[in-house]
Amino acid sequence: MMFYAICFLFLVSHILVCEGRQGCQNGWVTSDDSCYLFADEIKLDWTEATHFCASHGGSHVATIENEAELLFLEDQCKRLFKQGTSRDHWFWLGATDDEVEGVWVWYTDHSRLSDGYTNWYPGQPETGDKNNQDCACLWGPISYTWHDCHCELKSHFICEQSTSEQEIIG
Structure with missing residues (x-):
């Protein structure tokens, strides 16, 4: 009888946990409280990528808030590109210093990257009017560290959306 009571409690707790979680749309991958769409078969400039994500469920180009999120995204990118680290294997991130050179912000809420987690490659981001590299990217050829890149x-790119904002289709 005790065995059945334990099984019942486990089943009820599992159902409650699952009801609290939202799933992701088909083609999206979930991690913690976010859903991600890896656009590994198309290429767009940074502005086009922001519009693409916005038109897909109101998502945004990925913002990385901590090391666990970076490691998840890095792992997914490596799975997509198993052939190595071609110069072609990089993804836009949702950070820019387009408004003020050298002041990097997440375009979603304008919070400064310097106030949170970052993973810039040494010497990055480069600053100065001549480089005109105003958009951040997750650079595959160097262990998916962050680089400043030409937005054009x-x-x-990677679209991100909160699981609570996802509309489940299919």
């Missing part, structure tokens, strides 16, 4: 370049 075409790249893969």
